[in-house]
Amino acid sequence: MLRITVKKEGKKARVLLLEGKVCHKWIEELSAEITRGLNNGEKIVLDFSKVGFIDEEAADMINRLPLQKVAKRNGSLFIRTMLKMENQGEK
Secondary structure, eight states, X not given: OEEEXXXXXXXXXXXXXXXXXEOXXXXXXXXXXXXXXXXXXXXXXXXXXXXXXXXXXXXXXXXXXXXXXEEEEOOOHHHHHHTTOOSOOOO
């Protein structure tokens, strides 16, 4: 299961706090939430601090998102590796 909690960060950023597993069956829901924010002109921040697992299909979708508009933060070493998040010692 994936829980997505939307939080505002400043005036132009939407933080999506993800909890649980990010996998192929939740990609549509996550993608819709990302698109909703981008359509509102917001920068998206995906927070993986409470994600225990991500599958390859979900990681591929996230890695294709535009870096200028979607930031990735936090997460275990496994998550950071799957999402190609370099130089992030945060958990």
